[in-house]
Amino acid sequence: MSVTKKAVEKKATRAAFGDEIVRLGESNKDIYVVDIDIGKSCKTDKFIEKFPMQHINVGIAEQNGAGIAAGLATTGKIPFISTYAVFGSLRMAEQIRQEVCYPNLNVKIACSHGGLTPGNDGGSHQAIEDMGVMRSFPNMTVIMGADYHSTRKLIAEAAAMYGPVYLRFTRDAVPMIYDENETFEIGKAKQLRDGADIAIIANGDTVRLAIEAAEQLEQNGVSVKLLDMHTIKPLDVDAVKDCLDIGRIITVEDHNILNGLGSAVAEVIAEAGKGQLARIGVQDRFGESAPYEKLLEINGITVENIIAKANKLLTN
Amino acid sequence: MFSTPLVIQVYKYMSLQEDHLGTGVWHMQQTSVEQLKQHAIELRKTAVTMVYEAQSGHPGGSLSAADVISALYFREMNVDPANPKWEDRDRFVLSKGHVAPIQYAALALRGFVSNESVYTLRQYGSPFQGHPDMKKCPGIDISTGSLGQGLSCAVGMAIAGQRDEKDYRVFAMVGDGECQEGQIWEAIQAAVKYKLDNLIVFVDNNRLQIDGFCEDVMPLLDLEKKFDAFGFDTTRIDGHSMEQIVETLDTFAKQKNGKPKCIVCDTVKGKGVSYMEDQAAWHGTAPNKEEFELAIKELEGGLPV
Structure with missing residues (x-):
């Protein structure tokens, strides 16, 4: 794979949703968007303008939005519910369980404002449990792309597969990592580096941090394997097992350290009975109003902490 | 609207026999109100027997819903037992999913599944299943069971039908107790916003919950006033009067005026089995052998109207 060197351009991955859903809507009239009032913020405005007959806005009523999407799906539509991650995973959690996952309907839940990215909105709006909740539901696929292009590709893949998918995007701009020709497969980790000393498994907006940490570690003679685990369910178990020979694994995520990527990887490692793991993520505490980068810092979701964890594992 | 008793003799009804031949040809048949009443008795007997055999389930609400279910499945709904997923079919959403036995009884008598x-x-x-599961049972249009959620799904189906310019209608049944769920009112708002005159909601107003x-x-x-205030076309009937149910479906429910319809059906929980009537205790209790035999005997005696 080719990592774009000019990693200066930044885009929020919610913009990837706004752009890709228009492309999907053009080619398939069964693609619907179910907005829950915050369409502008979730970037569905272009879709609304072009395809009003494929758009529904239920107002501030998440539970109903999920149910309507399920009803649409029974008729062959492919609805994308669009809202913020904290509401899309929690306010409508039971509706997703009962009316989407239980009957295994073809509904996609596309959520902006994932993780700590809605920094200044405060802890009420930061989604730190969402992927863990969604991961608990049978039939659900759970995805967070690392940048604009990968997110677009994964949205397209989600639309092409049958079944419920939870997609999580950033509110804030994050660096472009991949070029637009890169391909992605749901449930298949993207290897960004191969190495022998340390394996770093990251997802979403933390992949950029993992790339930087890996570069600095390499400069100090540490050989790093780096995976972008954009799909935490179904987890690419083989890719994790391939890290077991290295034996020193670090997970990095913008999510609570409980039930997210770190937990999913831990399950594989524990069952294999070998390897050491260090998990980097939100420290099981609610956020507060602060710049996004500050919130990452107070939770240790930083390049420096990845390097520190790597060095600690190497000296064990 | 029902101060004068209506005498309605015959109604159109899609032929079961033709379905079983698999010809795909629908034949109109005449079904009388009396036949619909007889079907309702059969549905009640089957539902009570199911709950008795399982020693588990919800007889009370099944019995209060039986008459509307009979009218829908044996007269009103355009469905094809040989092709339960037919895309132009009328849909039925049992939002109060715990009364699944009465819907299963209708699916059996209508030929979707075998009687045994x-x-x-x-x-x-x-x-x-204890609550309707669309993945397992033919003729179930959406899985339900968690109260308050089915009506939203019905709204989604009705929007799809409207956007696709299909003629099908969506019938939903909610419980009165279920209307305590806030999501019901979210769904109602959306049905009015999207002018879903292809959506007909029955409230099984049996006045009891667990x-x-x-x-x-x-x-x-007053649920009639509440639906009306939210923008539905609303009426209120005796949910055990087949004459009123049929008349309402024939006239009120067929108005294509850009408004969703609500029919508040005043019913009796446990209707037709004397010791179950108006008893909250029979919400989710199975009868023992003596109780079961008495129930069947009473049901076979016919329903006093």
Whole structure:
């Protein structure tokens, strides 16, 4: 794979949703968007303008939005519910369980404002449990792309597969990592580096941090394997097992350290009975109003902490 | 609207026999109100027997819903038992999913499933889950069971039908107790916003929920007025009067005026089995052998109207 060197351009991955859903809507009239009032913020405005007959806005009523999407799906539509991650995973959690996952309907839940990215909105709006909740539901696929292009590709893949998918995007701009020709497969980790000393498994907006940490570690003679685990369910178990020979694994995520990527990887490692793991993520505490980068810092979701964890594992 | 008793003799009805031949040709047949009443008795007997055999299930609400279910499945709904997923079919959403036995009884009598199979209710491997499961049972248009959620799904189906310019209609049944769920009112708002005159909602207004009378647990006030205030076309009938049900479906429910329809059906929980009537205790209790035999005897005696 080719990592774009000019990693200066930044885009929020919610913009990837706004752009890709228009492309999907053009080619398939069964693609619907179910907005829950915050369409502008979730970037569905272009879709609304072009395809009003494929758009529904239920107002501030998440539970109903999920149910309507399920009803649409029974008729062959492919609805994308669009809202913020904290509401899309929690306010409508039971509706997703009962009316989407239980009957295994073809509904996609596309959520902006994932993780700590809605920094200044405060802890009420930061989604730190969402992927863990969604991961608990049978039939659900759970995805967070690392940048604009990968997110677009994964949205397209989600639309092409049958079944419920939870997609999580950033509110804030994050660096472009991949070029637009890169391909992605749901449930298949993207290897960004191969190495022998340390394996770093990251997802979403933390992949950029993992790339930087890996570069600095390499400069100090540490050989790093780096995976972008954009799909935490179904987890690419083989890719994790391939890290077991290295034996020193670090997970990095913008999510609570409980039930997210770190937990999913831990399950594989524990069952294999070998390897050491260090998990980097939100420290099981609610956020507060602060710049996004500050919130990452107070939770240790930083390049420096990845390097520190790597060095600690190497000296064990 | 029902001050004058209506005498309605015959109604159109899609032929079961033709379905079974698999010709795909629909033949109109005449079904009388009397036949619909007889079907309702059969549905009640089957539902009570299912719950008795399973020693588990919800007889009270099944019995209050039976007459509307009979009218829908044996007269009103355009469905094809040989092709349960037919895309132009009318849809039925049992939002109060716990009364699944009465819907299963209708699916059996209508020919979607065999008459004997429904007695596997709630057993391992059965298509007849404790609450309706669209993945397992033919003729179930959406899985339900968690109260307050089915109506939203019905709204989604109705929007799809409207956007696709299909003629199908979506019938939904909600419980009065279920209307305590906030999501019901979210769904109602959306049905009005999207002018879903292809959506017909029945409220099975049996006045009881698990913990007792709705009035005591959480008063619902006047549901007819509430639906009306939210923008539905609303009427209120005796939910055990087949004449009123049929008349309402024939006239009120067929108005294409850009407004969703609500029919508040005043019903009696446990209707037709004397010791179950108006008893919250029979919400989710199975009868023992003596009780079951008495229930069947009473039902075979016909319903006093």
